[in-house]
Amino acid sequence: MLVGNPATGKSTIAAVLSTIAADSPNHVCYKAEGPKQLLDNWNPEEGGGFYWIDDAFGPNQLREDFVDHWIAIMPKLQAATAAGNSFVLTSRRHIYEAAKPKLGTRNHPFFRDSTAIVEVGRLSELERRQILYNHVKCGNQSKQWKLTVKKFLDVLSKEATFTPEIARQLGDRAYTANVTASLDSLLKFVRENRAFLLQTVGELSKVHRSALTLVFLHRGRMPVSGPLPEIQEIVVRFYDVSRETLADSLNELRESFLVEVADGTRRDWNFKHPTLSDALAAILRDAEGMRELFIRGVGVETILSDVLCDGVERIPDAVIIPRSLNALLVDRLVETPDDGSRLNRLLFHFLWERASDDVFRQVLQKDPAILSRIARASREIAYDPKINVYSRAASFGILPAELRIEMGGRIERDLIHESDASFLDREDILALLSPLALVKLSKRIKAEVIPALMTKIENTGDNPDSELTPQENFEDIEVTLNYLANFYSDEIEGFPEINEMTKLISSNVDALVRKKEEEERERDEDDWRWREMSDRSPSTPVPPAPQQIRFSPSQDRSIFSDVDE
Template sequence: MAKPEFRLHELGWSDFQSLCHTITGEILGQTVVGYLDHADGGRDGAFRGVWQQQDGETFSGEFVIQAKHTTRPGATLGPAALADELDKAARLAASGRCDVYLLMTNARMTRRTAEWFESGLRSRGIDQSLILSSTWINARIAENPRLRMLAPRLYGLGDLTQILDERAYEQAQAVLDSMRTDLDKLVRTTTYERAARALDRHGFVLLTGVPATGKTTIAGQLALAAADVFGTHVVMLDDPAQFTDRWNPNEKQLFWLDDAFGATQLTPYLAQSWQRIGSKAKSAIDGGSKFVLTTRSYILSHAMEHLKAGSFPLLETAQVVVDVTDLTPGDRRQILYNHLKHGRQPKDYLRQLVPHLEEASDHSGFTPELARRLAEPAFTAQLQPPNATNIAAFFQDPRQFLADVLAGLDVDSLAALGLIFVSRGWLPSPVMLNEPRNELLIRLGSTISGVTRALSHLDGSLVAHVTRDNTPGWIFAHPTMIDAYADHIRNPELLHVLIEGFDAHVLISRTTCGDTGSTNAIVLPGPLWPAVIDRLEDTLSDNDTDWAQRDRCWRYLARQCVQECQRLHLQRHPHTLDELSEPRLSLEFDAGNDLIATLHANGLLPEQTRVKFARYLIDYCVDGIDGAVLWNEQFRNMLTSEEEHTLRTRLLDEVVPDPENILRNFADWFPDDEDPEEFTRPVEEFAQALAAEFEGNEVVEGAAAALEAARQQWVAEQESSEREPDEQERYESPHATRTQTPAHRSVFDDLVEDPP
């Protein structure tokens, strides 16, 4: 098998220097002090220590690291490029700052040149020296997965079929299919390091931030590194409900879900789904699996209002939530450099940009996604000339720039984006037209051939062609394209055109009927509500619709429709109440129950339906099946004063004398694959709520205490033996590379350098 080679010439000088420090820190275990300006005194890095090589040779003392980078592939380093380094080394040795000289380069070097350079160092008082050329560096990268994890951009600089072993390549296939065009732009940021530590220590990390801040990219980096270093099988989820079917307790897995609580607005169903699988996810983590989730910060804030305290234990540790917005100045510059270096802007345009890039990377509006757009001509047609004022405007108001881009597209391009939008962000390739898609093209004045051409032209800028589960398809190049297209179609005329093409999932995840206060939702006006209601009803009445989709529809009606729309739904489909009048378990998680409670709060629930529903709430509580009416304000408000009296009387007469009966009835539902502690949390809540309901009543408080004691004993009996955790490989934060304040040289100096 051929030895892997990495295209290190594609790195910039700064990135190569950082790589050298990482290699030195990883191989030697030393803390490297970096010097990143012209006034480095002949040192790109330095440390004091001892290095015992495999062949037995030992170096010790004050080490100096000098990195020599070339943008020429296959270049050979000759004496002319090294002459100045000898004089610098002499000055360092004279001042006692150089006992060992390490020269690291991505170029080749002949034996004659190496002997000349080492002789020159000895004549200047430096007896210990080592030249580490491209051959040595390539070998270290190829043999050290941890090194690749610490410098993730390396994954984009070589043939992954050679870099990763066969198993790791297969394990990472899902990541590679979604990130191929971004691998050569990866940057090891401080937020990536924090996320990696959280993932290692807790088995779970939630990446949050405002749109376009690189959440998905960091998630991909983590997943790829986990497959490479730990042999973890990467599983990409579209919905938390898929976890149960795809979890294999006998295999280490990394579950990756973008937009965990909704793409552009909170989808309440998704928040509820995480609560349902919380205990199983915890069991998977205990077994060595990991979870990487992403969400926008404003959606997370709304989701936390829907997540019941203690019901989603993965989020109880603050360290697992990493805000990716916090980028250092160095991170910003390297991200911008990498995108421009591997983007499609012509060199003449880049030369005009270079004088303004330091300032651009410091702009308060800078995000990784805007760096990507700056590198794509499709996004910068309006950025003329690329001077400081226009570049500042580009970062200051990106939404308007993107709106201008969409406004300038032809009919076929807009239709292509529309097909992706109404296909829930995934359009299989080759494009096949079902009836709604064909109707959409007709209404927009496009054709299948026009859309096919447009997708090809937009590839890499507004859309991307990727493979998922061995199926090729088209996606938006970045999630913010969903926002932009949603803005574009808020025009009532366009909404009328596109609404027929929306499937139920798109309606639920992107729209509201009336203004419910949801951030970033497409607010549908009253004239469109009947079409939406009928679409939802078609889904609910379809015998092939699974419970999860039905749950989404009920939740949409409860949370994403204003009161008048709910009234219209009941007028058009009154049988809804017959189906939902008997509450389903568990009470708080079922969306149909949420809809009934919301209809009551809005004054829309008929009395006979309320009476029937309330009777079940009381029976479930007293029988120990589900006591949510004791603590859930929505359910409690459905009871009249007489019904509340009935509830309290039955609790005193039927529960307090034999509180353990609550546990017995509840435990009858215990599934073997649940964690007993997590499963009986509702019983613990019941005991606490019972005591609070009759605060100061010693008899009731004693019954509540007896119930909790019985619960704890039952849990202990189920846990026959405490499982010892497997030894797991761990991510160790590398020895820090301390960087001195740069004085002269810019990261962007060699951005448009032409190889000699």
């Protein structure tokens, strides 16, 4: 997984890896925008696939439906990798950090221990200079401009805020209209790039801004065949432009701000770089009248995924809705179809994390039946949107008694039968249990949960999953033990079973490690004859590893000396 801040080159690296893989006859390459598209294009039992999943957990902010899909398919991902498939995921750092606790133990083992996490953006000085050279050399700036600025490029490449995307913008005259060819102006462009990008987009003509807005309202992925009529109408009304002018403007922005991307038989308009989407979000967030049109015109799924109520803890790149539009927002939220699945879960998640107290109360007052909707449960109670909505409603005194009893029963069942102890440090969720259930909770954990965990440890030790490492076989149990240890931290001495189980897990892991090592030794002994019969001809010289190669650039000649030629 390529993880990094915006504009650090994650997608570019993934594209290069995909191109290399495509040159091999042993690989078939696919690009997917998120896990759902991945599911549409793969067969876990087939080998030789190279899958690039861009913005794996959401392009600008965390997509809860993406997390749900990853939780469901991560075991298949491990099986597909074992079958010879390769996967490259990209994600902005803050989005992946938000996804990690929700993925929990369902995250891929190599992602959990960071074995397969690559921090993008940590570039050497040579790499920085080479990236800047390539973009300026091959960009569309005038020869005179390149001649004037080349003496400053080495300084720019050393700036802490320098990124590959800034290098690309420096090479494109569309982004430097407000930059002069002086060191001060160039340094300001590198150090305050977001401000320059906002200014650049803000100073585009009305028709060009309308075209970018049209793509933005399609979540940065608009069919070339034509926009959704309701979104097109929003843009036409807000900018007072014709549909014909809007279509022409899209083509005029090709390769500078927009690119046309093929996906099978479908072709889409995408932003040249995700930072353009960020800039549009910032501009539209403050545009008078735009947010009302946005709420009225976009689909309810977009509202559930992209909107945030004013006063709620900030989510990067969310469209913030002012309190003056709360009534309109409530009307749109209660329009959410009761699909018994995905949309209900998104609605519960919105009410849990994105709704202000006022909007939360109004929605449930306007449609109390929302609380009775069916939605897929999370693996852990603590991260279940519906349970968190119930706990929030209970804190406001608006949760019906019968629903509280029903949810309390579910929480007890998950604790006793599924060993889900994730909620034991959450007073708001514990409040859903009846007083009698709370009194009996500790006794039931000791009498029912702990013996079940002990049996599970023994069964896992006797019948481990061969596709998992010895440690991975016991991870879910260890997570539960950690929850229990925290819950009983003040009286841990009264629960020696927790320490006993921790020791039992350790001894089982050691036994499985020894067994695995013995099996590997037996395999090595079985194939020694094959190794003895192998080619004994003189070995081919091994090329040096990249870190062994030493470059000796001339001390008198800068890499940028011919950037204007």
